[in-house]
Amino acid sequence: MSRLPVISSKRVLAPSSSENLLDMAPLQKRMRREQEPHKPQAATTIVGYKRPAAAAAARAPPYRPIRGAGAATVAAGPSRGFVRPVAASTAPKAGSSKQPAGAKPGVTGATRRKPWDLKGKVNDMEGKIRNYQTKYRSVNEENEALKDSVAQNQTKVSELEQEVKGQKRKISEYEAQLQMLSGVQNQLEETRREKNVLQKELSNLEQKYKVMETLRDSQETELQTLKMKLSVQESTMTRLQATLRDREEEISSLKETVAEQRDELHAGEMERRRLHNTIQELKGNIRVFCRVRPLEDGGLSKHIQLAASDNKSILLAKTEESHTGKTAEMQKNYHFSFDRVFGPLASQQEIFDEISLLVQSALDGYNVCCFAYGQTGSGKTYTMEGEEVDDMRGVIPRAVQQIFRAGEKLSSQGWEFSFTVSVVEIYNETLRDLLYSGKASKRPDHEIRKTASNDVTVTNLTYQKVSTEDEVLGLIALAKQNRSTAQTALNDRSSRSHSVFQLQIEGVNAGRDIKCKSTLCLVDLAGSERMVKSQSQGERFKEMTFINSSLSNLGIVITSLANKESHIPYRNSKLTYLLQNCLGGNSKTLMFVNISPELNSFGETLNSLRFASKVNDCVIGTASSNKK
Numbered sequence: 152m153s154r155l156p157v158i159s160s161k162r163v164l165a166p167s168s169s170e171n172l173l174d175m176a177p178l179q180k181r182m183r184r185e186q187e188p189h190k191p192q193a194a195t196t197i198v199g200y201k202r203p204a205a206a207a208a209a210r211a212p213p214y215r216p217i218r219g220a221g222a223a224t225v226a227a228g229p230s231r232g233f234v235r236p237v238a239a240s241t242a243p244k245a246g247s248s249k250q251p252a253g254a255k256p257g258v259t260g261a262t263r264r265k266p267w268d269l270k271g272k273v274n275d276m277e278g279k280i281r282n283y284q285t286k287y288r289s290v291n292e293e294n295e296a297l298k299d300s301v302a303q304n305q306t307k308v309s310e311l312e313q314e315v316k317g318q319k320r321k322i323s324e325y326e327a328q329l330q331m332l333s334g335v336q337n338q339l340e341e342t343r344r345e346k347n348v349l350q351k352e353l354s355n356l357e358q359k360y361k362v363m364e365t366l367r368d369s370q371e372t373e374l375q376t377l378k379m380k381l382s383v384q385e386s387t388m389t390r391l392q393a394t395l396r397d398r399e400e401e402i403s404s405l406k407e408t409v410a411e412q413r414d415e416l417h418a419g420e421m422e423r424r425r426l427h428n429t430i431q432e433l434k435g436n437i438r439v440f441c442r443v444r445p446l447e448d449g450g451l452s453k454h455i456q457l458a459a460s461d462n463k464s465i466l467l468a469k470t471e472e473s474h475t476g477k478t479a480e481m482q483k484n485y486h487f488s489f490d491r492v493f494g495p496l497a498s499q500q501e502i503f504d505e506i507s508l509l510v511q512s513a514l515d516g517y518n519v520c521c522f523a524y525g526q527t528g529s530g531k532t533y534t535m536e537g538e539e540v541d542d543m544r545g546v547i548p549r550a551v552q553q554i555f556r557a558g559e560k561l562s563s564q565g566w567e568f569s570f571t572v573s574v575v576e577i578y579n580e581t582l583r584d585l586l587y588s589g590k591a592s593k594r595p596d597h598e599i600r601k602t603a604s605n606d607v608t609v610t611n612l613t614y615q616k617v618s619t620e621d622e623v624l625g626l627i628a629l630a631k632q633n634r635s636t637a638q639t640a641l642n643d644r645s646s647r648s649h650s651v652f653q654l655q656i657e658g659v660n661a662g663r664d665i666k667c668k669s670t671l672c673l674v675d676l677a678g679s680e681r682m683v684k685s686q687s688q689g690e691r692f693k694e695m696t697f698i699n700s701s702l703s704n705l706g707i708v709i710t711s712l713a714n715k716e717s718h719i720p721y722r723n724s725k726l727t728y729l730l731q732n733c734l735g736g737n738s739k740t741l742m743f744v745n746i747s748p749e750l751n752s753f754g755e756t757l758n759s760l761r762f763a764s765k766v767n768d769c770v771i772g773t774a775s776s777n778k779k
């Protein structure tokens with residue numbers, strides 16, 4: 152700001168100089184005009200010519216520049232400017248060729264010489280000439296001086312013009328600088344504001360810095376402590392690394408041991424299977440368990456007695472009048488022995504514990520079949536399916552649970568299992584798919600077929616692949632819903648059909664290149680009953696006929712097997728045909744004979760026990776594992 156341009160005093164002078172210059176122009180003009188009349192003129196012209204006074208006076212302006220004035224006017228002596236004429240008659244135009252007639256040239260009127268005084272007149276003229284010459288010289292000098300002055304002034308003017316240009320340039324430069332400086336000033340203001348903000352920030356940061364310093368001090372202290380700890384840890388780590396190396400060596404040796412033990416385990420597993428099978432064989436490939444249902448109010452009726460010493464025999468006693476009627480009442484006892492007899496208080500768990508080894512055999516690759524036989528309402532469905540409540544779950548859900556859990560355990564030994572479920576019912580000698588979920592009108596027909604590998608299959612039957620226990624339980628629930636039930640005089644929800652649940656198990660141990668395949672077959676047979684007692688009529692009678700026929704055919708097949716007959720009449724009924732692989736040589740079979748404790752069921756109970764006893768006496772060929 153302090154550097155604003157200072158305007159020179161010369162700038163003020165410049166216009167006045169040019170004005171002077173302009174003023175000079177008319178002056179020079181005047182001087183030229185004055186010089187022109189002073190050309191030397193012939194004396195004759197001056198002497199011999201006179202202008203008429205009146206005419207001259209009429210045309211002459213009141214003031215006019217001196218141009219070739221008469222001798223009298225020159226004598227008056229004004230060298231420059233305007234000269235007032237002495238008299239109108241004394242202003243003739245010198246040298247003019249158009250003088251009016253009668254004018255006397257060379258007469259001024261001041262001092263009039265005699266016409267004859269030519270010498271005097273010449274002297275006057277010479278005097279005038281001298282005056283003019285002197286004047287001319289002085290005017291010349293003055294003119295020269297003025298020229299010099301003009302030239303000087305022009306130089307000055309051009310210098311001043313240059314200077315003005317330079318000043319203008321400077322001014323525009325200064326103006327540009329000024330603009331720039333005003334921008335700089337704005338920036339400066341902005342910078343000042345920023346500076347204030349930054350100063351505030353700085354003070355904040357300084358405060359923070361102080362806090363950080365305090366923190367740093369405390370952290371340094373902490374760091375020192377940590378360094379000490381670290382050195383301790385490092386020494387511990389070195390020690391641990393050494394230990395780790397030892398452990399790694401131990402682990403690798405343990406891994407080797409584990410591999411060896413796995414082999415041993417596998418060998419053990421194989422041995423277990425063999426021994427397990429031996430035990431099962433010793434127990435008999437077909438076993439019979441008897442289960443007595445409790446009375447409705449609990450307990451056991453008097454005519455059924457279970458031996459306290461063992462859990463294998465059952466006594467059925469009946470008091471009869473003597474035939475003659477004279478003697479006292481006779482008691483007739485019927486003794487039966489089975490692999491196990493379960494009283495009315497036996498829990499579902501106890502029952503399953505006895506057959507769980509058999510279920511294990513199914514995972515080992517043996518066909519296993521378990522079926523419940525007995526009169527209507529004796530507890531077959533309760534034994535096989537049970538109730539929803541955990542404690543009351545029957546053989547089927549418990550067996551499924553065991554299979555899946557054992558399968559998972561065996562997976563650690565390299566076994567992978569796949570499972571397929573099917574549930575079929577035989578109602579009036581017709582097969583029905585209990586897993587069918589389509590329209591009833593489109594229910595397909597089914598036939599039992601034997602494959603080339605001697606497997607029994609049912610055409611159009613749902614064979615559902617499953618991988619979890621829950622999936623199987625869902626299918627069991629569906630089958631239960633579908634099962635034909637009808638009301639009879641003996642049982643509210645009497646199962647009028649044989650229900651066959653089959654779980655096909657396929658195991659692969661890829662590491663050891665072993666495969667096994669088996670079927671766990673769990674059957675809830677339809678209730679056996681005598682026609683008179685059940686008062687069956689019509690449709691119920693037809694159902695009963697089919698049921699009894701298939702059950703008696705089951706008995707015939709079992710007896711034929713026991714007698715090692717060459718022909719086993721499996722095809723006599725759908726039930727025996729479907730179960731032939733489970734009943735025949737290559738299987739482990741368990742039969743539950745369920746009996747009702749009511750006295751009025753005595754006859755049925757006796758029949759059932761006799762049938763079961765016959766089965767129990769059978770020795771079915773040794774089962775072999777389906778291993779490849």
Ligand SMILES: Nc1ncnc2c1ncn2[C@@H]1O[C@H](COP(=O)(O)OP(=O)(O)OP(=O)(O)O)[C@@H](O)[C@H]1O
Nearest residue numbers: 444526527528529530531532533642645646677678
């Ligand atoms: N061991 C038992 N303990 C308690 N209740 C039982 C037992 N066995 C059977 N029951 C009950 O007796 C009734 C008949 O049993 P269940 O339906 O199992 O007979 P069932 O032999 O299957 O008859 P059906 O041949 O007509 O189907 C059911 O209410 C069942 O709960």
